[in-house]
Amino acid sequence: MTAPQPHPALPPTPAGPPPGGAVPALSIRGLAKRFGTKIAVDGISLDVPAGSFYGIVGPNGAGKTTTLSMATGLLRPDFGTALVHGVDVWVNPLEAKRLMGILPDGVRLFDRLTGEQLITYAGLLRGMDRGVVASRVGELLAAMDLAQDAGTLVVDYSAGMTKKIALASALIHAPRLLVLDEPFEAVDPVSASNIRSILDSYVASGGTVIVSSHVMDLVQRMCDHVAVVAGGRVLAAGTVDEVRAGASLEDRFVQLVGGRSHTEGLEWLRTS
Numbered sequence: 001m002t003a004p005q006p007h008p009a010l011p012p013t014p015a016g017p018p019p020g021g022a023v024p025a026l027s028i029r030g031l032a033k034r035f036g037t038k039i040a041v042d043g044i045s046l047d048v049p050a051g052s053f054y055g056i057v058g059p060n061g062a063g064k065t066t067t068l069s070m071a072t073g074l075l076r077p078d079f080g081t082a083l084v085h086g087v088d089v090w091v092n093p094l095e096a097k098r099l100m101g102i103l104p105d106g107v108r109l110f111d112r113l114t115g116e117q118l119i120t121y122a123g124l125l126r127g128m129d130r131g132v133v134a135s136r137v138g139e140l141l142a143a144m145d146l147a148q149d150a151g152t153l154v155v156d157y158s159a160g161m162t163k164k165i166a167l168a169s170a171l172i173h174a175p176r177l178l179v180l181d182e183p184f185e186a187v188d189p190v191s192a193s194n195i196r197s198i199l200d201s202y203v204a205s206g207g208t209v210i211v212s213s214h215v216m217d218l219v220q221r222m223c224d225h226v227a228v229v230a231g232g233r234v235l236a237a238g239t240v241d242e243v244r245a246g247a248s249l250e251d252r253f254v255q256l257v258g259g260r261s262h263t264e265g266l267e268w269l270r271t272s
C-alpha cells in the first residue's frame with residue numbers, strides 16, 4: 001500500500017512541526033480529491049493546534065466531509081498528507097487511529113445491535129479490557145441521556161439518538177483527537193447542550209475537537225479556531241476572532257463565500 005503523494009502544484013510539506021513548537025493534533029498538507037471530473041477537495045492545508053476546539057464551516061458541497069474523511073483514514077486522498085499528533089494517517093493507520101475518535105457523517109452503524117452493545121463493540125474492537133468497557137459504557141449512556149434506551153436496537157433510534165450513540169462509540173477509548181462531522185444535526189437542544197459540556201471538559205482536559213457544522217452561531221460560541229472552506233479550498237483559517245475580524249462569524253462567512261444577491265425566480269411560490 002503506497003501513501004498518497006504531495007500535490008504537484010503545492011509547495012513541499014514542511015519538515016517537522018510548524019514554527020511555534022508544539023506538534024498539531026492534526027496537520028494536513030495539500031489534500032486533494034477528485035470524483036470523476038468533480039474536484040471535491042483542491043489542495044487543503046490546515047494545522048489544528050493540540051487542545052483546540054476547531055470548527056470547519058462551509059456551504060453544502062464545500063468539501064468538508066471529503067476532507068475529514070481523508071484526514072481520518074476513511075477515504076484515500078489523490079494527493080497530500082494527514083498527520084495526527086505527528087503520525088501519518090496513511091503510513092501508520094493503526095497507530096493514528098488509536099489516537100482518534102471519529103463521528104463520520106452518513107456512515108452506517110451496526111444498527112442491529114442495541115445501543116449498549118454498539119458502544120461495547122466499539123470498545124472491544126479497540127482492544128480494551130472488558131471491565132473498563134462495561135463501566136465506561138454505563139457512564140457514556142448516562143451522559144448521552146440514553147440509559148433508558150440502552151436495550152433498544154439502534155435501527156429503532158431516532159436520528160438524534162443515533163448521533164449520540166455514535167458519539168459515545170467514538171469516545172469509549174478516550175482518544176486524544178475527536179473528529180465530529182455534523183455532531184449536532186438532528187440533536188435536540190438539551191442533548192446538544194449536554195454534548196457541548198462533555199466536549200468542553202474534554203478540551204479543558206487536553207483533548208482536541210474538530211467539528212464540521214453549518215451552524216455559525218454554534219461554532220462562534222463553541223470553537224476557539226475555525227476554517228472556512230468553499231469549493232474545496234480554505235478561504236480563511238485561524239482563531240475565531242481572527243477569522244470573524246470584528247463581524248459575526250455568519251456575516252463573515254457570507255462575505256467570504258458569497259451569498260445570493262438576486263431574489264428573482266420562484267414567483268409561482270408566492271401566495272399573494
Ligand SMILES: Nc1ncnc2c1ncn2[C@@H]1O[C@H](COP(=O)(O)OP(=O)(O)OP(=O)(O)O)[C@@H](O)[C@H]1O
Binds near residue numbers: 035058063066
Ligand atoms: N463519493 C462521491 N462521488 C462523487 N462525488 C462526490 C462524492 N463525495 C462527494 N462528492 C462531491 O464532492 C463535493 C464535496 O462534497 P462533500 O460531501 O465533501 O461536501 P460537504 O462540504 O461535506 O457538504 P455538506 O455540507 O452538504 O455535507 C460535492 O460536490 C459532492 O457532490
